[in-house]
Amino acid sequence: xxxxxxxxxxxxxxxxxxxxxxxxxxxxxxxxxxxxxxxxxxxxxxxxxxxxxxxxxxxxxxxxxxxxxxxxxxxxxxxxxxxxxxxxxxxxxxxxxxxxxxxxxxxxxxxxxxxxxxxxxxxxxxxxxxxxxxxxxxxxxxxxxxxxxxxxxxxxxxxxxxxxxxxxxxxxxxxxxxxxxxxxxxxxxxxxxxxxxxxxxxxxxxxxxxxxxxxxxxxxxxxxxxxxxxxxxxxxxxxxxxxxxxxxxxxxxxxxxxxxxxxx
Numbered sequence: 001x002x003x004x005x006x007x008x009x010x011x012x013x014x015x016x017x018x019x020x021x022x023x024x025x026x027x028x029x030x031x032x033x034x035x036x037x038x039x040x041x042x043x044x045x046x047x048x049x050x051x052x053x054x055x056x057x058x059x060x061x062x063x064x065x066x067x068x069x070x071x072x073x074x075x076x077x078x079x080x081x082x083x084x085x086x087x088x089x090x091x092x093x094x095x096x097x098x099x100x101x102x103x104x105x106x107x108x109x110x111x112x113x114x115x116x117x118x119x120x121x122x123x124x125x126x127x128x129x130x131x132x133x134x135x136x137x138x139x140x141x142x143x144x145x146x147x148x149x150x151x152x153x154x155x156x157x158x159x160x161x162x163x164x165x166x167x168x169x170x171x172x173x174x175x176x177x178x179x180x181x182x183x184x185x186x187x188x189x190x191x192x193x194x195x196x197x198x199x200x201x202x203x204x205x206x207x208x209x210x211x212x213x214x215x216x217x218x219x220x221x222x223x224x225x226x227x228x229x230x231x232x233x234x235x236x237x238x239x240x241x242x243x244x245x246x247x248x249x250x251x252x253x254x255x256x257x258x259x260x261x262x263x264x
Contacts, residue, residue, distance in 0.1 A: 009225065030091040031140065033196035033208055034132035037121035040081040043073070046119045050261040056108035063101050065093030067264060072155035074257030076206060076245045084200065085120070086155055086257060087132065088210040125199040135198035136179055136206065139174035141182055143191025144214075151191070151212035156254035158244030160197065160205040167205065170241045171197070180230030188225045189215030207242070209254060 014071065038046060038196060063068060069089035103109055114168065117131070126133040151261050160170060193211035200206055210213065215221050225231055239253070248255035 028092075028124070030096055031137060031194055032089055032107045033135045033202070033210065034087045034139060035123060035198060035206075035208065036085050036132045037123060038073070038085055038119060040082050040083060040117040043083060044097070045086075046116065047260050049115055051110075053261065053263070054108060054112055056106075057112045058150060060106045060109050061102055064091075064099040066091055066099070069261070069263045070108065070153055070155065070259055071250065071261040072208075072257040073260045074155075074157055074255065075247055075256075076157065076159065076200070078246050083122075085132075085260075086157065088155070088194070105125075105147070111160055117159060123199075124201050133198060135196040137194055138176065138197045138207075139169045139193070139195040141185060141191075141193045143212075144186045146191060146214045148214040150216045152218070153259060154209075154211055154213060155257045155259060156209050156252075157245065157257055158207050158209075158248075158254045160207050161241050161243060161246055162203050162205045163258075166241050167197075170238065173194060173237060173241075178230060178234055180228075180248045184228040184231045185226050188221040189213055194242075208257075209253075 066089050070087065072086040072088075074084060074086065076084075091099065120131075122131055123133045160167060190211050190213055194209065195210045196210075198206060198208075213221075242253075244253055245255045
């Protein structure tokens with residue numbers, strides 16, 4: 001056997017071994033959902049900045065192993081000066097805290113923060129040391145495998161009954177979502193679906209959801225979910241725990257929020 005052929009055999013063997021060993025080929029994905037306030041008078045400037053995010057900031061995000069980063073804008077009330085930013089991203093590195101520190105130490109990102117931070121209003125419920133409040137992921141479903149390179153992204157919000165037993169009921173239901181409900185989500189071409197829970201202020205609970213759509217008939221797929229018998233029964237348990245917001249559109253249960261930033 002030639003040396004070259006032997007080398008190729010070793011490479012193939014190592015590659016196959018890597019694929020067979022759990023976690024060898026793909027880093028674990030950490031999904032993060034966070035929220036911060038923003039006043040109505042700051043919306044235009046925030047949108048302007050994020051429509052032309054500095055290249056150095058985007059490069060630092062990439063170096064910190066952050067991908068699929070979206071920021072959404074919305075409000076739970078009508079005719080209000082208080083809006084909120086809802087962010088979703090995925091960290092695919094080995095050390096999230098180390099990468100966060102790397103971003104915080106970056107000079108370009110620090111300069112960017114001098115423009116963006118004064119526009120934001122941290123939540124009164126944030127934990128010590130937080131700027132954006134990191135919320136609890138109460139549901140995630142990967143969904144069906146796909147080869148769609150540009151899925152459509154959707155963010156939405158809804159209130160949650162603040163009674164402790166209602167919150168517990170909601171989180172327990174979503175810790176073990178019925179298989180039939182997950183099947184209906186898959187058939188509707190929805191993937192990478194997460195729901196986050198937190199408090200905008202003490203006693204004011206909210207849910208923020210993020211998902212991706214990989215089909216070609218969103219309205220039709222949503223209608224099919226609505227007709228699904230298992231999902232209809234599921235909603236008889238979950239809907240009474242939720243509080244639809246006055247900012248939702250016609251036909252919406254959850255209120256859609258506007259994407260104002262995305263980085264792959």
